[in-house]
Amino acid sequence: MHTNYNLPKDITNILNTNQRTDDNTFQELIRQGGYVPPHTDLLIDAISALSMGKNILLKGPTGAGKTKFAETLSNLFHQPMFNVNCSVDLDAESLMGFKTLAYEDGKQVIDFVPGPVTSAMNGGTFLYIDEVNMAKPETLPLINGVLDYRRTVTNPFTNEIITAEEGFNVIAAINEGYVGTVPLNEALKNRFIVIDVPYLEGEQLKELIQSNTRLTNNTIIDLFVTLSSDLIRSVAQGKLSEEAASIRALLDACDLSSIIPPKRAILRSIVDKLEEEREKEFVKNLADTLF
Template sequence: MHNYQLPQEIQHLLSERIRKDDMFPELIRDGGYMPPNNELLIDAITALSMGKNILLKGPTGAGKTKFAETLSSLFQQPMFSVNCSVDLDAESLLGFKTLSYEGEKQMIEFIPGPVINAMKHGTFLYIDEINMAKPETLPLINGVLDYRRTITNPFTNEVVTAKDGFTVIAAINEGYIGTVPLNEALKNRFIVIEVPYIEGEQLKQLIQRNTKLDDEKMIDLFVKLSADLIQAVRQGKLSEDAASIRALLDACDLSVVITPKRAILRSIVDKLDEEREREFVMNLAETLF
């Protein structure tokens, strides 16, 4: 078992928080992901501490990447990253060969990619939007994700076995154009953690910590806007993009300088493709602001 060890001060704080059943402000550094409930953080830390891979599943802009970065910070472990797309290939994952020189002698050198780097250093590997990759690409790393923690590098024929501490955090947005369902063999290599939208008082704290907006009345209005957008997404009236927390934080920042309605227009509305959705969001903005 390749286990991570949390720093002792984090272990102590975590055990105290579990007993008290409250939130974890001491654990989360400035700008980190504040989970909407205890279980989300406890379960992620528990799985990683046991050497298991985790799959963060949730809507766009819910904070999955920030969650991964926060976990990396908590474990005081660097994190190599892969951003998946339909163009993802073996070189993007594992590395590539290139010409180099030793003195005047020309030679072929292998430059390791994020998977090989994370395995050899025994650190986190973050795979973002894992379901954007072509189905034939990801099986390359099946052996990396299961108990073997091993891969034969097709470019060098080297058998690479991960150092202690290596594990994988992946993120997935389901139902988006260009995504494909994860096959069961791949999904079964992960512990799945649902990452919901941050709402209510927690969203208010997030705005206060991570944006330049300090007008409490205005912050409350943005929290109400977010709640209305999330409700509309759940009712099928809007796409998930409209309720992105990342976009909402951008709107809060812009509203310090320009009017809130223009901030919402630039940060949220102009990203939407359908005129019906654009009008819906602007009507909400008109009502609140």
């Protein structure tokens, strides 16, 4: 396999053999990164794309673990990762950097402070663009050249042409259909390999709760796994918004449940984040049934 990175030898061996889904070494590497995928192929496909120098777009509901997925990839590749958090206020300075006054040999000079895009390109590291569809459509075309084979951008503040160092790559994340989001234009979307990130369920979710929260009571952990399954099913049926099934919120509830009663933990971590009273009552009824 052609690669642009110095991958750990054990990962390279896995990518080049058929020992992918049941390799114990690889499973341990996944756990070290912090993201346990519902299907190992998700991680294999993401690693394969990045090792070929391709950008990946993590698509999935809020709280499904997209950011943790990106952090795990950064850990596996031993690559630092610069972050861009998109919003309607995202502008060229937020991406590229800004000019500021500084002093050199007692004289006032204009200095340029690099932003996450220029820092990642110059350092040959990963760039993570979170909620990429929250940015204004006119902002992101600035980095189109960064995302294709050219791997270059003209810094609008210095007129410098920046070419990415070897090892630079882009991971982006997207929540589709949310208020404030806009559809990605085809030119931008075509620059990515898309990885669909579903909610964790069943044994994978149980393992995540055991390894990432303070909750140790296996009976209560099993009830939270069941609650999560019920919430995900209700979201799929249109009874709840995706926010109700956030794995991040569920982990918070599990943490709190190590100290306070589970139903109160669910109230603080999940129910009170919801906007509609109907949804709040629905989740409280689920919690009452289980706990």
